[in-house]
Amino acid sequence: MARKNAEEKQETYRKLLASASTLFLEKGVATTTLNEIAQHAGMTRGAVYWHFENKYAIIMALWEEGAGAVHKDFMTALKNLGDAGTAAGFHEVAHSVLRQVLDDPAYSRSLRILMHCVEFSDVQTPLNEFLMQKQQDYVDGLTSAFKQVRQMGGVRSELSDRTLASGLLSFLFGMIHHHLEPCGHINLPRDGAALLDIYLNGVLVYE
Incomplete structure (x- = not known):
């Protein structure tokens, strides 16, 4: 069960990064909201905050x-x-x-x-x-x-x-x-x- 939860968290993390990457390239960082990233990934804003403190953290994660x-x-x-x-x-x-x-x-x-x-x-x-x-x-x-x-x-x-x-x-x-x-x-x-x-x-x- 613990392994499954870890895999699900990692999958959520990857989906959020993929959505953020797509939206940043389409709209720019300044005009992209965390809500839009969550919606694009088919998730809630809470899911974003579970993994990232803010957009800065998302950009740094994308770079890494x-x-x-x-x-x-x-x-x-x-x-x-x-x-x-x-x-x-x-x-x-x-x-x-x-x-x-x-x-x-x-x-x-x-x-x-x-x-x-x-x-x-x-x-x-x-x-x-x-x-x-x-x-x-x-x-x-x-x-x-x-x-x-x-x-x-x-x-x-x-x-x-x-x-x-x-x-x-x-x-x-x-x-x-x-x-x-x-x-x-x-x-x-x-x-x-x-x-x-x-x-x-x-x-x-x-x-």
Whole structure:
């Protein structure tokens, strides 16, 4: 019985996240209510509050479900390049993000919700703090990778590792941002790799 209840709770959780994802993409986060999420999932508002404190918690859960594992793996790869700690190894890890966006619908959907459906303001919220921490993770991971590659003579730029990391993050996720827009200014499948190489080839030295 306990196992059945746990499975039912998990199924309810997944249905609520799926409904929230659909509505956020259709209407945006600000105009989607918890009642609408519950109704879309065929449940009561109480079911929503059983699993989530508010919409911020839902968005963070959507990120963890769709992007959490990818984010963790990417951070691990960046901070532990090991024998692949060459410019070519770093190049491969950076390009893996583009492939993930193109090949993993759950990951790209999570990024699209965060990039295009969430409103940001100067007010510090739990969601803002959560997203700022994820962004800091990216900067720290990329900085660590640039440091490893520089120690092996693979960085040609005199800019600091952190500056190069921030620049790459802006370039990479800027492309992804435009790719995920409805108007789609960037053809990521066709041009993404070549565009990313414009940045990487300008700062890295390949053996």
